[in-house]
Amino acid sequence: MLTDEKILELEKKANDIRISIIEMLVPAKSGHTAGPLGMADIFTLFYFHILKHDSQNPSWEDRDRLVLSNGHICPVYYATMAHAGYFPVEELQTLRKLGSRLQGHPHREYMPWLETSSGPLGSGLSQASGMALADRIDHGANTSRLIYAFLSDGELNEGNTWEGVMLAGKYKLRNLIAIVDRNNIQIEGVTEEVMPLEPLADKWRAFNWHVIEVSGHDFRALDEALKEAQAVYEKPTVIIAHTIPGKGVSFMERDYKWHGKAPTKEEAEKALLELRK
Amino acid sequence: MLNPKLKLNPKIFNEDVEQVPIRRGFGEGLLIAGEADKNVVALCADLTESTQMHFFANKFPERFVQVGVAEQNLVTVASGMATMGKIPFCSSYAMFSPGRNWEQIRTTIAYNDRKVIIVGSHSGISVGPDGGTHQALEDIALMRVMPNMEVLSPCDAIEAKKATQELAKSKKSAYLRLVREKTPIITTEETPFHIGKSEIFWLPDVGFAQVGIIVTGGLMYKALLAAKELEAEGIKTKVMNLASIKPLDVNAVLDLAKETKCLVTVEEHQVACGAGSAIAEVLAENFPTPIEFVGVRDQFGQSGTPSELIEHYNMGKDAIKEAVKKVLKRKI
Numbered sequence: 001m002l003t004d005e006k007i008l009e010l011e012k013k014a015n016d017i018r019i020s021i022i023e024m025l026v027p028a029k030s031g032h033t034a035g036p037l038g039m040a041d042i043f044t045l046f047y048f049h050i051l052k053h054d055s056q057n058p059s060w061e062d063r064d065r066l067v068l069s070n071g072h073i074c075p076v077y078y079a080t081m082a083h084a085g086y087f088p089v090e091e092l093q094t095l096r097k098l099g100s101r102l103q104g105h106p107h108r109e110y111m112p113w114l115e116t117s118s119g120p121l122g123s124g125l126s127q128a129s130g131m132a133l134a135d136r137i138d139h140g141a142n143t144s145r146l147i148y149a150f151l152s153d154g155e156l157n158e159g160n161t162w163e164g165v166m167l168a169g170k171y172k173l174r175n176l177i178a179i180v181d182r183n184n185i186q187i188e189g190v191t192e193e194v195m196p197l198e199p200l201a202d203k204w205r206a207f208n209w210h211v212i213e214v215s216g217h218d219f220r221a222l223d224e225a226l227k228e229a230q231a232v233y234e235k236p237t238v239i240i241a242h243t244i245p246g247k248g249v250s251f252m253e254r255d256y257k258w259h260g261k262a263p264t265k266e267e268a269e270k271a272l273l274e275l276r277k
Numbered sequence: 278m279l280n281p282k283l284k285l286n287p288k289i290f291n292e293d294v295e296q297v298p299i300r301r302g303f304g305e306g307l308l309i310a311g312e313a314d315k316n317v318v319a320l321c322a323d324l325t326e327s328t329q330m331h332f333f334a335n336k337f338p339e340r341f342v343q344v345g346v347a348e349q350n351l352v353t354v355a356s357g358m359a360t361m362g363k364i365p366f367c368s369s370y371a372m373f374s375p376g377r378n379w380e381q382i383r384t385t386i387a388y389n390d391r392k393v394i395i396v397g398s399h400s401g402i403s404v405g406p407d408g409g410t411h412q413a414l415e416d417i418a419l420m421r422v423m424p425n426m427e428v429l430s431p432c433d434a435i436e437a438k439k440a441t442q443e444l445a446k447s448k449k450s451a452y453l454r455l456v457r458e459k460t461p462i463i464t465t466e467e468t469p470f471h472i473g474k475s476e477i478f479w480l481p482d483v484g485f486a487q488v489g490i491i492v493t494g495g496l497m498y499k500a501l502l503a504a505k506e507l508e509a510e511g512i513k514t515k516v517m518n519l520a521s522i523k524p525l526d527v528n529a530v531l532d533l534a535k536e537t538k539c540l541v542t543v544e545e546h547q548v549a550c551g552a553g554s555a556i557a558e559v560l561a562e563n564f565p566t567p568i569e570f571v572g573v574r575d576q577f578g579q580s581g582t583p584s585e586l587i588e589h590y591n592m593g594k595d596a597i598k599e600a601v602k603k604v605l606k607r608k609i
Contacts, residue, residue, distance in 0.1 A: 117389040130357020163350035
């Protein structure tokens with residue numbers, strides 16, 4: 001149950017995670033800023049409310065599985081996991097440095113609690129589908145474990161994504177929930193100019209998915225959407241989460257130029273002033 | 278003579294030697310592996326019978342996933358299943374898997390260290406009439422360059438059956454290279470097979486060999502025919518079966534090179550970056566040895582019967598004999 005008190009707590013946590021994202025990107029001198037800030041609320045909700053997981057026992061067999069397909073937003077992944085107790089928050093400062101566990105794109109060999117290594121786009125949904133299929137072989141169609149796939153909207157350009165969408169629809173993977181970060185930007189511009197995705201919800205529906213559209217910054221609405229997804233029996237569910245890239249830092253919000261660059265020290269100071277208000 | 282220790286098929290040089298497609302051995306081996314371990318699962322991209330996965334699919338429909346004509350999905354779904362403790366075998370034609378989905382194999386299986394067996398049937402020029410689009414001549418190169426990936430290329434159906442069962446038990450991801458066409462049965466159930474080990478199939482009756490011939494895959498039969506004729510002509514050879522291209526049996530290769538001081542490599546693949554190149558890399562570093570490479574030389578195939586194509590692209594018995602005579606002259 002998401003009480004008002006819990007929501008306040010999540011909002012504070014998400015803000016702390018945004019601060020960590022900015023702080024880790026400065027010494028890294030490269031990386032992605034807009035996507036991680038935009039997804040901070042969703043990652044916070046998952047790691048502090050939704051997911052069955054245990055940071056002290058990451059390989060807990062009955063945990064839910066979360067596949068991050070668009071690995072480039074890993075600053076938010078790392079920051080959230082650090083705040084959730086998987087590793088020390090100070091280690092975030094090693095992002096992208098030689099010998100660091102925090103690779104530029106997530107690598108499971110260095111961080112065994114990740115479900116997969118990712119970076120090259122378009123293959124996460126298929127991996128999550130494979131996990132859902134395997135779980136169903138072992139535990140039947142009524143399995144209680146959930147497999148989540150986080151995707152970007154830009155990576156819906158990839159054919160591999162739609163191959164996965166088709167397969168999950170075919171096998172009616174009710175234990176699979178995809179979250180699309182619909183932030184409308186990719187490296188070279190806005191999605192509808194680079195390669196139009198709309199009508200996006202209709203596309204997923206046509207592949208036999210249950211579709212829910214929701215704000216990616218509204219904890220209560222997201223929570224309700226996830227409950228609805230679990231109640232749907234015959235289909236996998238996609239939650240198209242509308243997010244604001246760069247969320248929380250006024251001069252980064254909705255500017256695609258912040259997709260793939262890190263803030264300078266001066267820019268970070270400005271950003272942190274806003275986040276610490 | 279055939280190496281008596283290996284219990285090879287005694288009828289190998291008979292006119293009516295039994296011929297079975299190498300891919301068939303995979304199909305039989307997968308069924309046995311599936312019976313032995315309930316975690317073995319199979320995925321196919323709309324070529325179930327062609328790749329001989331139907332034995333498994335019919336027996337274990339609940340452990341079989343039909344992904345449709347979608348090779349990128351084939352291997353990424355397999356990676357996800359491996360995450361949950363399954364042992365996935367995914368099959369298609371070599372040209373499409375690993376031909377089309379190389380990056381997905383690299384990132385989600387090899388780099389990600391999830392054990393998946395990639396089965397590429399219909400490799401090589403002997404795919405025949407389907408033509409150049411379907412003749413994978415680059416797949417050994419694609420897969421042996423990849424860290425965390427083993428590469429097996431069995432010489433006949435029986436060896437393919439054993440390789441499949443070994444791969445189900447092994448801890449590593451691997452590429453299993455298969456051939457469509459029927460080829461003679463060379464080994465028997467008693468012939469030893471171990472990943473990373475190479476055996477000498479043919480050796481001189483007495484004394485040392487003058488030339489070593491290292492063969493991978495279905496051309497082994499042609500190499501044995503060549504060795505037999507060469508023996509009659511007074512040229513002593515040893516023929517090594519390179520079923521395991523990676524890991525490579527370095528000691529066995531070095532032993533052979535030190536004995537013969539010259540080698541011929543034989544493969545139904547581009548000479549560039551193939552099995553012969555793997556041998557050359559090891560020798561260049563450890564024991565520089567003249568080599569003649571039998572294989573396709575920087576060109577695509579075309580339609581024709583398998584035997585016509587093998588001859589046309591200089592990979593048949595006579596081409597192997599010629600290479601042996603050539604390398605003998607280069608011996609230092």
